[in-house]
Amino acid sequence: MAPPQDNDKPSGSKDKGKAKEKVIDANTADKLLSLNPALANEFAGLDRNSVAKLLKELKLQEIATGLPAGGKNRKDMASYKFWATQPVARFDEPENAPVADGPVQAENPVVPTESSAMLEGFEWVTMDLDDEAQLKEVYELLTGHYVEDQEAMFRFNYSASFLDWALKSPGWLKQWHVGVRASKSRKLVAFISGIPVKLRVREKVLNVSEINFLCIHKKLREKRLAPVLIKEITRRCNLEGIWNAIYTAGIVLPKPVSTCRYYHRSLDWSKLYKVGFSPLPHNSTPARQVARYLVPKDTKLKGLREMKAEDIDQVLDLLSRYLARFEMAPEFDKKEIEHWFLSRTAADKQEDRVVWTYVVENDQGKITDMFSFYSLESSVIGNKEFKVVKAAYLFYYASETALQADKSEDEIKKDLKVRLNELIGDALVLCKRVGFDVLNALTLLDNTLFLEKQKFGAGDGQLHYYLFNWRTAFIRGGVDENNAIDEKNGSGIGMVML
Ligand SMILES: CC(C)(COP(=O)(O)OP(=O)(O)OC[C@H]1O[C@@H](n2cnc3c(N)ncnc32)[C@H](O)[C@@H]1OP(=O)(O)O)[C@@H](O)C(=O)NCCC(=O)NCCS
The missing domain is CATH 3.40.630.30 (Gcn5-related N-acetyltransferase (GNAT))
Structure with a gap:
């Protein structure tokens, strides 16, 4: 059998963070953690010496970037x-x-x-x-x-x-x-x-x-x-x-046009822990983890409902204007909106369902927001209790909040942050209702505005975007040079790949 592949795409990404025993001094530990805010977050609450001990086990690249080291990140x-x-x-x-x-x-x-x-x-x-x-x-x-x-x-x-x-x-x-x-x-x-x-x-x-x-x-x-x-x-x-x-x-090839990072929002922490997807942070307990990831039973947004065939024109218009804000994005037509967002699965076959799309309709019948997610399971290899992790992946979304002509960029960003947190908060409720164990998302679109607040944890996987036979300058992928969420600059990627 071939060795395990590490040229992974999404499934590869797991909640990162494992640590064993060895020792480095506490000052060095402080310096190393300053390079990696995500890791610093994970070790929050631990005393300096314990952090130093834990850090010693991680490879230098993991400490600096939060990503696993490996021969694959070659650049020659x-x-x-x-x-x-x-x-x-x-x-x-x-x-x-x-x-x-x-x-x-x-x-x-x-x-x-x-x-x-x-x-x-x-x-x-x-x-x-x-x-x-x-x-x-x-x-x-x-x-x-x-x-x-x-x-x-x-x-x-x-x-x-x-x-x-x-x-x-x-x-x-x-x-x-x-x-x-x-x-x-x-x-x-x-x-x-x-x-x-x-x-x-x-x-x-x-x-x-x-x-x-x-x-x-x-x-x-x-x-x-x-x-x-x-x-x-x-x-x-x-x-x-x-x-x-x-x-x-997931691997580096010549030459990424952008690089995004995977984030994971636990919906069933106990299961994710049991299958080895999520670690138990050093300063937490299983009960606290479960409580941390609880989601409300009901959605909050007024006018939120599943997308219907009659919404196609409005969704096309809203999503097209929203995606126009990104440096790289698909240009959908009506047929594509229908195909990608309207589920074709019969009521009695919901276990085969792939995509869910929700819209927010205001009192005038106008669709002001939409979001969607798709289902993609991962097999758990060699686990007796669980065969699969049921993962939802955040797909496209859009909101009029980003498209207010009378507001400055800063004002829009502030409003959009609030609105996206409301939308994704409700998306979590809906994902939980369907029975997903986790919602995965990358640092693309405007995701940097809600990932942390909605308790998505940094994954150990990256996704590199490539263009064949097309040259363009690098497009921001929503992470900074330390591979932490870059809320200030966001991402220019408006293309979500399956
Ligand atoms: C990816 C996969 C098809 C590569 O096959 P392989 O037998 O390992 O590699 P081969 O010997 O056939 O070819 C190696 C070449 O393919 C390139 N390559 C490997 N994975 C690649 C990928 N995902 N995309 C593009 N090129 C890839 C290598 O860089 C190498 O070219 P190079 O000499 O210029 O570096 C195989 O490992 C596989 O099926 N993996 C599981 C599925 C998977 O990861 N698919 C890719 C999803 S992005």
């Missing part, structure tokens, strides 16, 4: 044999030089009409996800082999209904659902996908493909198959006249 181009050959921004480009937005590769190359050679004994296939059996094959490949956390305790468990939603958005193309089968057994052993998206990066609006679900069977790892899959999906996108892509990964 020479170590990227494949990516160094691709039209992506490079690490050795001058960091502070003005970056003119545009393609990395100015000329569009001639696109080969045939797929490149596959490993012997394996062959390319186009998956037909309208066929339930084939959708199930993709689901089974991902369930067994997709992203795990660093310690291989959790693995994403995208459901078949989730994949149906994520991979068949408006305009989807069958040929962008690329598989590899073993020629003899016909077993599906690798997958990569794209969906068409209209993406605005600063002033430019691009038709891109959103690449996701790259997965290779554990037995076929480290055979340089990933570059072959990436080149094949690139070719298939090029054939449709698409030359740019957006993708995310």
Whole structure:
């Protein structure tokens, strides 16, 4: 079996913070904690010597950034044999030089009409996800082999209904659902996908493909198959006249256009503790942790209700204006709003439900706010009591509070902070009601305004955003150089990836 993967995306992120025994002096401990406010928070209430003892066990990078150290955060181009050959921004480009937005590769190359050679004994296939059996094959490949956390305790468990939603958005193309089968057994052993998206990066609006679900069977790892899959999906996108892509990964590749951090809001702390997702802080007890994460039974906002089909036009208008405030965001159309936000799950199949969207309607029938979250379970690997962690992920939201023409930026930010805390406070109630164990969110959109107040804890995972064949200056990801929430500058990322 291949070693645990640490090139994780979301599932990988866990509540961070574990510490064992050893000793460093108390002054050094003070200095180290000043580098990492999140960690300082976690150790609040402990005396200096205990903190010093605990710190000794953490690796330097963990102390400085709150993230696990590992060989993966390499930044020298020479170590990227494949990516160094691709039209992506490079690490050795001058960091502070003005970056003119545009393609990395100015000329569009001639696109080969045939797929490149596959490993012997394996062959390319186009998956037909309208066929339930084939959708199930993709689901089974991902369930067994997709992203795990660093310690291989959790693995994403995208459901078949989730994949149906994520991979068949408006305009989807069958040929962008690329598989590899073993020629003899016909077993599906690798997958990569794209969906068409209209993406605005600063002033430019691009038709891109959103690449996701790259997965290779554990037995076929480290055979340089990933570059072959990436080149094949690139070719298939090029054939449709698409030359740019957006993708995310937990690992550092050349070169992130932005980096966000994962945050987790416990809804069932006891369970998260038992499965090893959340630690018990050194200055707390299980009972105090449970009490800390209690949420009210009822929502508070007047006019809050589930989104209906009749709301599509208003939600499109509100969300589009809201997302226009970010440096990188999708441009949705009506069909996409319907697809991404209106649940299609029948009343008697709610256990398969993927997305929940709520709106706030005022007395005049105007929708002033909306928020949404989606369901994505993670399998708990090797735990006898619990098979899955039921996680909700914060999806898009919007509020008129951010769009008041008569107010200054500072006034708007103050109002928005209040409003988003109300909205997300109610989102927590609704997530708890559905039965989620945790609500996950990144430091994108305006999340820096509510994460701390709503008791989201810093995760140990980052998510890097990448653009293929598009150069643009770095976009703030909502965290500062110490990887702490950057409320002052916020984030320029308005694109939420699944
Ligand atoms: C990610 C995965 C497909 C990589 O496969 P692999 O067998 O480990 O790697 P290969 O030997 O085939 O290829 C290595 C190349 O792929 C690149 N690569 C690895 N993971 C990548 C990713 N997530 N996105 C883009 N490129 C990636 C590596 O950087 C390397 O290229 P380089 O020499 O330029 O650095 C595989 O580990 C896997 O299925 N993991 C679980 C699912 C997962 O993490 N998917 C990615 C989600 S973002």
